[in-house]
Structures are given as structure tokens and as C-alpha cells.
Amino acid sequence: MKKEKNDLMEKIISLAKRRGFVFSSSEIYGGFAAVYDFGPYGVELANNIKKEWWKSMTQLRDDVVGLDSAIFMSPKIWEASGHVKGFSDPLTECRKCHTRLRLDSLIEEIGVLADEKMSDDEINQIFDANRDKIKCPNCGAQDFTSGKSFNLLVQSNLGSFTGDWTKDPVYLRGETCQGIYVNYKNVLDSTRVKIPFGIAQIGKAFRNEITARQFIFRTREFEQMELQYFIHPSQTNEVYNYWRDVRWQFYLDLGFKSENLKWHQHENLVFYAKEAYDIEYNFPFGFKELEGVHARGDYDLSCHGKASGQNFEYLDPKSGEKFIPNIVETSVGVGRTFLAVLCEAYHEENINGEERVFLSLPARLAPIKIAIFPLLKNKPELVSRAEEIYHHLRLKFRCEFDDNGNIGKRYRRQDEIGTPFCVTFDFDSLEDNMVTVRERDSGEQCRVKIEDLEKYFENKII
Numbered sequence: 001m002k003k004e005k006n007d008l009m010e011k012i013i014s015l016a017k018r019r020g021f022v023f024s025s026s027e028i029y030g031g032f033a034a035v036y037d038f039g040p041y042g043v044e045l046a047n048n049i050k051k052e053w054w055k056s057m058t059q060l061r062d063d064v065v066g067l068d069s070a071i072f073m074s075p076k077i078w079e080a081s082g083h084v085k086g087f088s089d090p091l092t093e094c095r096k097c098h099t100r101l102r103l104d105s106l107i108e109e110i111g112v113l114a115d116e117k118m119s120d121d122e123i124n125q126i127f128d129a130n131r132d133k134i135k136c137p138n139c140g141a142q143d144f145t146s147g148k149s150f151n152l153l154v155q156s157n158l159g160s161f162t163g164d165w166t167k168d169p170v171y172l173r174g175e176t177c178q179g180i181y182v183n184y185k186n187v188l189d190s191t192r193v194k195i196p197f198g199i200a201q202i203g204k205a206f207r208n209e210i211t212a213r214q215f216i217f218r219t220r221e222f223e224q225m226e227l228q229y230f231i232h233p234s235q236t237n238e239v240y241n242y243w244r245d246v247r248w249q250f251y252l253d254l255g256f257k258s259e260n261l262k263w264h265q266h267e268n269l270v271f272y273a274k275e276a277y278d279i280e281y282n283f284p285f286g287f288k289e290l291e292g293v294h295a296r297g298d299y300d301l302s303c304h305g306k307a308s309g310q311n312f313e314y315l316d317p318k319s320g321e322k323f324i325p326n327i328v329e330t331s332v333g334v335g336r337t338f339l340a341v342l343c344e345a346y347h348e349e350n351i352n353g354e355e356r357v358f359l360s361l362p363a364r365l366a367p368i369k370i371a372i373f374p375l376l377k378n379k380p381e382l383v384s385r386a387e388e389i390y391h392h393l394r395l396k397f398r399c400e401f402d403d404n405g406n407i408g409k410r411y412r413r414q415d416e417i418g419t420p421f422c423v424t425f426d427f428d429s430l431e432d433n434m435v436t437v438r439e440r441d442s443g444e445q446c447r448v449k450i451e452d453l454e455k456y457f458e459n460k461i462i
């Protein structure tokens, strides 16, 4: 079973590279650990995932506004938030091959489940007590340095032109939500929002992750889609349960099977959290965190209020009550959702001895919605009419024109990138002004009038 799942992961990674979804960063120079690039189809899929999230979290709601804060922020923010002191993972190094390893992953290998929110000290103690059972996954040695906390914030020399910038570093943001907290008052003062309301943001975050494994699941540069929802403290339970339901439904709406999702409640809460659940997805390497839904109390606004000297109290216009808003957060990575979407969509089937691989992506997420083919490349009358259809449809839908190779080969290619519809202009089309539309998952074909195509797809691609 484990091997089958490993094979599945290998197949997905191979397809992602072969078909231009994901490339290793800096590949021609030997790669760059835990950093990836999205290729031509990858960027389309990632953009579609972000579009769906943004639409459901802002556009379709009256109570959430958007924000795009900068990646670079005052280092004071990371001190006030506790990241400079406490944003760390426990690390060891193999003395033989010098591979750096996360202690929580090492103890997991011997069956001790390290809750992500366990303290570094606790994990260290478990590691020390089990040293004789733990082997370096790289070289098999059992000789490790003593465990230590490793800060995950990525430092830069921005604005430092002289001297030793490492003493006074500027950080690349480790999570996008800090940009939301520090703009809370700006948003409140410049828009008509009233509590309860939310601020949503999509943007890059950077972490010095120790281990680079599992493809794009955990990377050092990644994008987050985060919502911070500001509430009266008395609303916490109701609002928290509400957002848990909303976020769960988001994945069902994207076509995820409910059996591939489950809730994981954090038993050891980080010091500020009141309640924390993760939505886990059944990746080929097991159920792992996809998204976190956290009740953060008033920790964030209180610590930034204290450190900056700003008054973050909210004055309720109706009751006249003053309070520091509490926050319910939903936070998910674009890359992690992307991987889950690929895993969910990957299908193999064997028809009459012939293997077919296809990505059963919902049309909304598919990088290309419609591929348009002339039956033969060397028949100008077919090519020009197919091109006409392509130029018309691409005004509305993301389309691709392909006249390369036989039709079967073109179908296979589009199947592997998850294109829901292929349109073929053939010799009959010259007579009847109809084309063949072939549906990806079923392989079923039907004839559609060229003049009806736009309407036909409008109904199918929603």
C-alpha cells in the first residue's frame, strides 16, 4: 500500500514536470532546495485556485475586504508577534553525512507522532530518549548532533548599506497575516466595515524550512491565502464553527471527495490560540495539514497595540462598548492546495489495453478549458476554419490550438493537463458547420453547431 502511494506521488511529480506544471527552481544549476517554479500550465492552475478562493472569500461576501501588504515590513513587527524569539523548528544534523533533519520528522519515522504544536523542548526530549532507534534517512548513521531550535524567519540585508546587517536584519515575511494585523486600523478608518468583518490576503511567505521533502507540500518560498476575521470576544464559538463549515465546504465545492478530508484538532495549542483545527488532506504520503482554522483570541492586536503604542480598541457604534477584537483565522497555502488538487484529479484507466492518464479537474480550475484541433495539419481549409473558431472562443475562455500529431495523441496531451473539452474541425464540418466536441472524463463525443459553441461552453464551464 505504501509503495503504491509512493508510486502515485512519483507519477504526479513526473506529470507535473513533463506537462509544464511545476519545475524545480534553478534546475540548470542543479536546483535550489525546497523552491519550485510554476510552469505555463502550473501558473494557470495556481491562478485559478487563487481566483476561486478570492471570489468566495471576498467577492461573494459583504463582510470581507481584500488587502495586498508588502513582503518587507518593519522588523519590529516580527519582534512584537513573537516570531523572532519563538518561530522555530527543532533541528539536528547527521554527523556522518551532515544532512540537517527536523526532529519531529525523525521521531515520526519511529512511530512517535509529534503534534505540530509540541514545544521544541518536548520533541528534543523524545528524540534523546529514542536515539538508539533513529537512523539518518540519508546515510543510515545513528550519530546526531544535539537538538536545537532553528528560527524559520528568512533574513535579508534590505536597506543595510554598511556594517553587519545580520545584527539588525530585515525579515522576509514568515506569514502574510501580520500585514493584515498592522493594517487593521487603516482598513477600519478608510472603509465602511464594522465588526464582525474580515480582511483577506493572498501573498508570498518565506520560511527557512529545515527539511525539503514531499515536493511542493513544504517549500521555503510559498504563497498563503489568509483570512483574519475580527469579532467581539463573545462571538468566538459561533464564528469559529461557522468558518470551519465554510472552509470545509470550499473543498467540496472544488470537487474534493469528503473521504479525502478530515479534521485534526490540535491538542497542544500555541500560547495565543484558543482553539485550532486543521483540515487535513489524504495526500499519497498520508493525511497531512492542508489548512489551519484558528481562534487566535486578542493576541495579535494586543501585542501590536502594546509594541506600537497604538490603541486597537474598537468602539461599538451601537452599544458604546470598547474592546480589543478577537480574531478567527483561516490560512492555507496555494502550493499545498495545488498539490491536493493534482492528487484529487489524477486518474489512470485502461481502455482496450491502452493506458490513459487524465486530470479530472473541475472546468473552473483547468489551465486550458478548450483545445481546438483541425483534423489534419496539411489541409489549409481545415486549419483556417479551426483557427477561426480558436480566435473566437479564446476571447471568452482560455483555449489552446493544436495541429500537431494524430488526434489520439492530441487528446492524450490535453487529458494529461486536464482540459475538459476538445473541439475537432473535420471534413464534415466543411459541409454541416458542426464540430466534434469530446469530453475529457467520459471520452464521449457529440456534434455541436459552430454558431452554438460559445453558448454550449458557457453552460458547461462555470
Ligand code: GAP
Pocket: 174, 175, 176, 177, 207, 209, 216, 217, 218, 219, 220, 222, 224, 226, 289, 290, 291, 292, 329, 331, 332, 333, 334, 335, 336
Ligand atoms: N498565519 C498562520 C499560519 O501561517 P501555518 O500553519 O504556519 O499558520 C498556514 O500555515 C498554512 O500555510 C498551512 O496550513 C499550509 O497550507 C501553508 N504552509 C505553511 N508552511 C508552508 C510551507 N513551508 N510550504 C508550503 N505551504 C506552507
